[in-house]
Amino acid sequence: MTTFLAQMQTIPQGVDYVRILPELILSAFGIVVMVLDPLVDEEKSQKTLGLIAFAGTVVALLSTWYAAQYPGLAFSNTVRVDSFSIFFTFLVIVIAAVVILSSFEYMATQRIRAGEYYALILFGVVGMALMSSAIELVMIFIGLEISSISTYILAGFRRNEASSTESSLKYFLLGSFATAFFLYGVALMFGATGSTNIDVIAQKLQSAPAELLVYAAMALMFVGLGFKVAAAPFHVWTPDVYEGAPAPIVGFMSTAPKAAAFAVLLRVVFSINAPGSFWFLWIAAALSMTLGNVSALVQTNVKRMLAYSSIAHAGYLLMAFAMTSPADSPIGISAAMFYTAAYAAMNVGAFAVVSHFANAGERYVTLEDYAGLGRSSPILAASLTIFLLSLIGIPVTGGFFAKFYVFSAALRANLIWLTLIGVVNSAIGAYYYLRIIVVMYMREARKEVPVAPISFGVATALTLSIAATLYLGLLPNRVLQIAQHSAQDLLIQPPAARAAENPQPAPGSEH
Amino acid sequence: MISVHLILFLAFGAVCVGGAVNLLVQRHPINSALSLIAVMAALAGEYLLLGAEFVAAVQVIVYAGAIMVLFVFTIMLLNAGEEEKTKGSRVAILFGVPGMLLGSLLLAWVVLRHSGTEAVPAGALPGAPQTIGMLLFHEFLLPFEVTSILILIAIMGAVVLASKPTGPSGGPQRRVTD
Amino acid sequence: MNTDHLSPYILSLVTFAPLAGALLLTALPRRDREIRWFSLGVSLLTFLLSLHLPAHFHRGQTGFQFEVDRQWISTPNIHYHIGIDGISLWLIVLTTFLTPLCVLISWKSVHDRVKEFFILLLVLETALIGVFIALDLFLFYFFWEATLIPMALLIGIYGHERKIYAAVKFFMYTMIASVFMLAAILWLYAQTGSFDFVYLREHINSVPSFPAAAQWLFLGFFIAFAVKVPLFPFHTWLPDAHVEAPTAGSVLLAGVLLKMGTYGMLRFNLGLFPQQARSNANWIIILALIGIIYGALVAMVQPNMKKLIAYSSVSHLGFVVLGIFSFTQAGLNGAMFVMLAHGISTGALFMLAGIIHERRHTYEISEFGGLAAPMPVYATSYLVIVLASVGLPLLNGFIGEFLVLSGAFQARPIYGILAATGVIWSACYLLWMFQRVFYGKVTHPVNNGMADMLGFEKAAVWPCAVVALVMGVAPILWLAAIDPAVTSALSPFVQMASKVAAQ
C-alpha cells in the first residue's frame, strides 16, 4: 500500500507540466522548426523559421510568467520552480530571443542552414532552463549536456571554415573532458551522501560534519562548473572557441549557458552550502579577472578580445560567490544574478553588432576594420559604444550596477583586497574596451569596409539589448529585488518543508 | 582469504587496467579502440559483480557495441593512420601529467580513507531491468524524457556537421593549410 | 516675476535641461546651422535657469538648499538626493555660463560631425552639473564617471594630431584613480547602509570599524580627486589632453572638470574625514606647493601655447588645494574663488588660443609674434584675460590668490611664502608668452593677413572678460554665499583646534 502510494506520488500531475511549461513549449517549437525546415522554400526558410523560433521564445516567455504562478517541486523532486529558477529561465529565453533576432541576417550572409540552427538554439535553451530549475544532479547533468552539445554543434556551424570546426572541436573535447570531472564529482558526492538530490545532499551535509570525500567531490564539481563559466584556470578554451564560433552564437554561448552554469554553481555553493569554497572562489575570481583583462590588452581580434573580457567578467561574478558568512549570502547571490543579467544584456548586444559588422565569412572582425565605424554607421557604433561602456562599468549602464553590486557584496563580506583587485581590474579592463571606441570614432578608415544596412532583426535585437542595458543601469531596482527574492528562495528552504519533500528511498532498495 | 569474488574482481580489473594502459600505448587508433572495447567489456563484468545486471547489459550493448562501432567506423572512414610524434605541448607534460598524478593520488587516498575496508558483497544491489524501469518512469521520468531531446540534438548535430557541405551552405570548400 | 514655486524642481531642471536638449538633438536632421543655434539656445536657457539659483539662494543660511531627496533605488539604498550650498552654487553657474560660450567658440571650428559634437557637449554639461548637485555618494560617483565619456570622446574625435593618445591617457588616468573612490564609497555603504552624504557626515564616526579604515578611505577619495585636479605628480595627462582637445573641450576641461577634483576634496575629504584631512594636510600641501611652483616653471618654458596654459592650470589648481588644506576661512574662501576665477580666465584663455588655432592651425608660440598689430582687438582681449590670470587686483584672479595665500600663511607662514612666489612665476610665464605672441614685429608674413576677432568669438570671450572684472571688483557677490558654507565646512576643524587647545 505504501509502495503504491509512493508510486502514485511519483506520477506527474498536471501542475507538474505547468511548471515545466516553458521547456515544453520551447521543445515543441524546436521540433516544429526542425520539421518545417525541409518543407519550406529554401530562400524563404531563413526568415520564416527564424520568426517561428522567435515566436517560440516569446510564447515560452509568456509561459514562464504562467509557470511562475505555480512554484514548487515537480516530477518527483527533479525540478523546483521558484523565483530563482524563473529568473534564470526567463533570462536564457530572452537571450535566445535576442540572439535569434540578430541571427536573421547572419544566416543569410553566411548561408547557414537555418532549420537546425534555430532548433538547436531552442533545444539548448531547454537544457539551460532545466539546469536552472533542476535540483536533481541527474537532471542537472542532462541539462548541462543538452546545453553543451547544442553549443558544440552551433560553434561548428560554419563548417566550411577551418576556424569554426576547430572551435567546435576544442569546445567539444575540452567540454567533455570537464564534464567528466564534473561527473566524477557527482559520483563522489553520491558516494558521500547516497543521494543525487541537492536538497537531500544539503540536508545530509547539514546534519553531519562533512567528510573528506565531500571536499574532493566539491573540488571536482568546481572543475566542471568552473570550465562552463570560464573561470581561471579553466578558462583556456574560451578565446579559441569564441574566436572561431559564429558571432551570434558567441553572443549566445557567452551568456546563456554561462548563466545556467552560474545558476548551478549558485545552487551548489549556496544551496548545498558546500564547505571550503571560499578561498577557491576567491582565487578563481582574482585570477579570472586578472588573466582575462591582462590578456585582452593586446588583442586585435574583437571577438577574441570579447572572449577574454568574458573571462574577466566571470571573475567579477565569482567575487559575489566568495561570501564568508551565511548572512551575506543573499547579497552575494542577488549580486551574482544581477550581474548575469546585465552581462547578458550587454554582451549579446555587443555580439549582435559584431556579427552584423563581420559580414560574409566573418571577414571584418579585427580592430582595424572598426576604424571609422562612427562615421560609416553611427548607429552601429553608438550601440556598440553603449555595450562597451557597460562592459567597462560606466554609470547609466547595467554593467555599472552589476559591478557595483558585486563589489559591495564583496565589501560587505569584508573582502577588501578582492574588491581592490576587482576595481583595479575594471580600470585596466577599461583600456581595451576603450580601444574599440577609440578606433571607431577617432580613427579614419584605412580601407573600405562595407557596412550592410541594418535589418529589422538586428535593429530589434539592438534595441532590446540597449533597452535592457540602460534599464538595468537606470532602474536596477526591480531586477535586483527579484534577484533578492530569488536568493531568499534559494537559501531559505524551511527544513520541515524539505523533509516533507524528501524523496522516498528508491523502491528497489531493500530494508 | 581470497574469494572467488575477489578473483573475478581482480581479473576484470586487470583487463580494465591493461586495456586502459594499452589504449595509451598503442599508436594506431584502431588498436586503441579495440583496447577500449576490452576495457568496457571487463567493466561490464565488474558491474555484474556488483549486481547491476541492467547496467552491465547496457554497457555491453550500447557502449562496447554501438558507441565503439561508431568509433571504429569513423577511424575507418577517415582512414586514420598511426599517430605521428609531434611536439605539441609542453604544458601537458610539465603541468598536466604531474597534475594528473597528484590529483589521482590525492583522490585515491581520500577514497581509501573514506571507505576503508568496508566490503561490498557480490550482487549487492540487484539492478534488474524492471526496477530500473520503474525508477526511470517514475522518479527519473523527466530526465528520461528530456534525454530524447539530447538524442535529437545529437542526431541533428551529426547531420549538420558530418554531411557533405552542399546545399544552402555549400560553396567552394575552403581548406586551410599551414 | 515670482519664480519661487520653481525652487523644488529647479536643480533637476537645470541639470537635465541640457540632456533633454541633447536627446532632442539626436532627432534633429543633420543641418549644422540649425544644430548650432539649437545648442546655443539650450545652453543659454540652462544658464538662465541656473540664474534662479543665486537669485533665490539664502545666503546667510548654512546647510543645503533646493534640496530634493527621493529614493531612486531601494537596494542598495540609493537616493536621488540633490542640493546645493554656497560651495556648489557657483560651480553650477560657472558650468552653465561656460557652456554657451563653448557652443559659440565652436561655431566655426567644428564643421565635421557637428551634431555629435553638440550632443556630447550638452551631455557633458548635464554630467558636470550633476557632480556638483549630488549629495548622495552614489549619485556623485555616477555623474563623476558620466563626465568621463563625453569628454574623452570630445578629445578623441575632435582633437588634433595626437588626439587618441591624449583621450586614452585622460580616460585611463581618471578611470584608474576613480575606482579607488568607488571602493571607498562601497566600503562606506557596506558599513553604514547609506550613501547619503549628510547622513554619513553625521553618523560615520559611530561605525566601529571606521577609525581603522578612515585613512584608507580618505586616500581612496583623495587619489581620485588628486588626479582630476591634477595634483603633482598626477598631472601629466593634463597638458596632453589640453593640447589635443578641441577648444570647447579645453574650456570645459580646465573650466569645470578640474574643479570637480577640488570640489570633491572640499566636500568629501574634508566633510567626511576631517581628522584624516588634518593629519594628511602636510604632505598634501607640499604636493600643492610643488604643483604651484613646478607647474609655473614648466609652463614658462613651453613652446606650445596650450601646453603653457595647461601647466598654468596645474599651478593655479595648486593654489586651490593649498587653500583647502590650510583649513582657514580665508584659505577655503580663496580656494573657492580661485576655482571660479580660474574657470573664467583659463576658459577664456583656451578660447583665445582656439581662435588663433582656427586661423593658423598651430599652437606653437614661435609661429606667432607681433600679432598685436594685425589683431588689436584680439590682443587686447587676450591681455585682459592674461592679467586676470596673472592675478592683477580688480580682476578675478587676485581675490582668490590673495585669500588662499593669506589662509596658507595663517596655517603656516612658510606655506604662504612659498606659494606666494607663484605670484612672480605667473607673471613670468604669461607675460613672456604674451610678449612672444603679440609684441615685436610680425615674423611670419602669413600672420599679417589674420583676421581679427569675429563676432561670435567676441561673444564668447568678452563675457568672460566682463565677468573677470566684475568678480575682481565685487567679489562680495560671490563670497556672500561662499563664506557661510565655508564656515560650516570648517566647523569640525574649529572644534578640533579648540580641543587641541583645551588639552
Next chain:
Amino acid sequence: MNPNLNLWLIPVLPLAGAAINGFFGKKSSRTAVTTVGLFFSASAFAWALLVAFRFSSLALPYQEYFAHWLRSGSFSADFAFYLDQLSLVMLLVVTGVGLLIHIYSVGYMWDDPSYYRFFTYLNLFLFFMLNLILANNYLLMFVGWEGVGLASYLLIGFWFTKDSAASAGKKAFIVNRIGDFGFLIGLFLIIQHFGSLNFTEVFDKVKPLAAENAGAGLLTSIGILLMIGACGKSAQIPLYVWLPDAMEGPTPVSALIHAATMVTAGVYMVSRSHVIFERAPIALTVVAIIGTLTAIFAATIGITQTDIKKVLAYSTVSQLGYMFLACGVGAFSAGIFHLMTHAFFKGLLFLGAGSVIHAVGGEQDMRKMGGLKTYIPVTFVTMLIATAAIAGIPPLAGFWSKDEILWKAYEANPAYWVIGAITAFLTSFYMFRLLFMTFWGDYKGIQVDDHGQAHAAHGAGNHGDEDHGHGEPHESPKVMLIPLVILALLSLVGGLVGIHNGFEHFLEPVFGPEFPKAIAEPGNTEWLLMGISVLFSFAGLILAYVLYVSKPYLPQKIADSLGSFYNAVVNKYYVDELYAKLFVKPLVDGSTAILWQGVDRKIIDDTVNNAADGARHVSDEVRHMQSGNLRSYAGWIAAGAAVIIAYMVWLGVRG
C-alpha cells in the same frame, strides 16, 4: 561730522576717461581723444584742488567708505578712502604733474597712430595711482600698487613692435612682482597679527607696541617685507634694474611714471607705514642703508651713461635712494618733501629731454647732440633750471629738500651724510654733464634725410606736420612748452615751502613730533653741512664744465686710465648680466631640462608609459598560455584540478 568730499570721484574720473578713450578712441578723432583725456585728468586735479581748499575745515584723517569689496570671515577690505596731509600732498603732486604731462603728451604723441591708446593708458595710470594714494587699507593700496605696475607695463611696451620695449615692459612688471611678493607677505603678517589691513585699525594696534630695539621681531619683519615691496616699485637695490630699461617707453611716460609719481610710491608706502617702521629700528636701518647704497651706486652709473634718458633714469634711482635714506633715518617728512620737489624737477628734466629728443628727431644719444641751446632755447632754460634744482643749487627746490635729508642723515649717522654728500657731488656732475653735452658745443646730430626715419623708429608714422619737416633741431610746440615752463617755475620755488620747516610742520599731524631732534633750530652744524653740500654741488658743476666744455678730450683719457673699472661702470656693473646668469638662465634651462624634460617627461610620463608597456608586455606573455594546442589546455585544466583537489583535501583534512 565731515562733509562728504566724494573722494572716490578723484580716481574714478580718470578711469572714466580711460574707459571712454579705450572703447571709443580708436574711431574718434585726435581732438576728441585729447578732449576726453585732458578733461578727465584735469577734473581729477580740479577735484583734488577743491579738496585741498576745504582741507582746513576737515577733521583728519578723513575717511570715506565707498563700497564693499572683499569679505572673508572676519576679514574685510573695502573700497574706502583715507585723506590726511600726506595723501593730500601726494594727491596734488600726482594730479598736478599728471595733468601737466597729459598736456605735454598731446604735443609729443600727436603723430603716433596709437594716440588714443596712449591717453587711455595714461588715464588708467592716474586711476591706479590715485587709488594707491587714497586707499584706506593696504589691500586697496595694493590694488593701486599693482595697477600702476600694469600701466607702467603697458606704457613701457607702448611701442610694442620694438622688441626691446616689449622686453622692458615685461621686465618692469616681473621685477615689480618680486617686490610685490615681499609686500604681500608683509600684508599676510599684518593680517595674521592684527586681523585687518585697515590703516587706522592696524596702526591703532601697532601704536601700543614697544619699539623692537633689542632685536628683530614682528614689526621688523613686516617693515623689511614692506621695504622689499618698496624696493621693487621704487627701483632700489637690488630690484632697480627695471627702471633704466623702462626708458623704452615714450618720454612723457618716463616723466610721469618713472620719475614723478609711480616710482615714489614706495616712499609713500614706507611713510604711510611709519608707525610700523618707527617701532622697528632694524627695519629702518635697512631702509636707510638700501637708500644710501642705491643713491651712490646709481649715481656712479649715471656718470658714464650716454643715453640722455638713461642718465635721467639712474638719476631717478639715485634720488629715490635719497628719499629712502630720509625715511630710514626717520625723517619721513623730509623724504616726502624730496619726493615732491623731485616730482617737479625730474618731471621737468624728462619732459625737457623729451623735447630735446623731439627736436633732434628721436635721437637719444647725447654724443650725437650738442649745441642745442640756440635751437631750442625754451627747453634749454627750463632744463637748466631743473638741472640746477637737482644738483642742489640754492635756492632751487632740490636744494631745500636735499639739504633737509642730508641734515637728518647726519644726525642719525654721519656716514650716511658722507655718502649722501658724495652722491650730491656726483649728481651735480652728471647732471651738468648732461646739460653740457646736450646744449653746449656743436650740433653733431643727424640731418634732414635721416630725420623722418629716426622719428619713425619710435613708432610714429609719417610726418605730415609742417613743424617737423625741417632738418634742423627745432623747438617743440607750445603745448609741450607750457608744461615745461610751469614745472620750471615749480622747480624754482617749490622748495620754499620747506623754509622754517614749514612742510614738515604741515605733515606733523601725520608723522608726529616723535623725533624731537628733527624740529631743533638750525644750529651751526646744520649751516656748516649745508655749506659743504652746496660746495659739492658747485664742484660737480665745475668739474662737468671742465670735462665737457673746456677740455672735452679729457673724459676719454680718464676712461682709458680707469680701464676695466670704467667698463664695469659703463656696463652698469654688469648687474643685468649677473641676474641673467644667476637667475634667469638657470631658471629657464633648469625648468626645461630638469623639470619639463626630466621630471615630467622622463620620470612621471615614462613611469606611467612603462607601466602601460609593462602591462602590454605581461599581456603578451600571458596570452602565450593560449598556445592554441588542445593538449596544453587540457594540461592547464588538469593542473588546475590538481591544485583545487589538493586545496580542498587539505581543507578537509584540517577540519
Next chain:
Amino acid sequence: MVPLSYYLVLSGILFACGVTGFLIKRNIITIFMSIELMLNGVNLSFVAFAAHWHVLAGQVFVFFVMVVAAAEAAVGLAIIIAVYRTRETLNVDQVNLLKL
C-alpha cells in the same frame, strides 16, 4: 567480498588513464576515446557507490551517462569528421589555427 575501495581505486585508475590519454595522445579520435575511458571510470564509481548505499539512483545515473556518451559520440565524431574535412589531419597538435 571485495572492499568498496577496490572498486573505487579501479575507477580512479581508469579515470586517470583517461586524463593521461587526453594529455598525451595526438590523434583526436584517441583523445575522444580517452574521454570515454574517463566516463567509464566514473560509471564504475556510481555503481560501486550505489551498491554501497543500496540506492538504485546510482545505476540509473550510469544509464544516463551512457545515453549522454552515445549522444556525445555521435556529435563528437561528426565534429571530428568536419575538422578532418577542413584540415585533413587528425593530429591535435596541428589543429591550432586559433591561438594567442
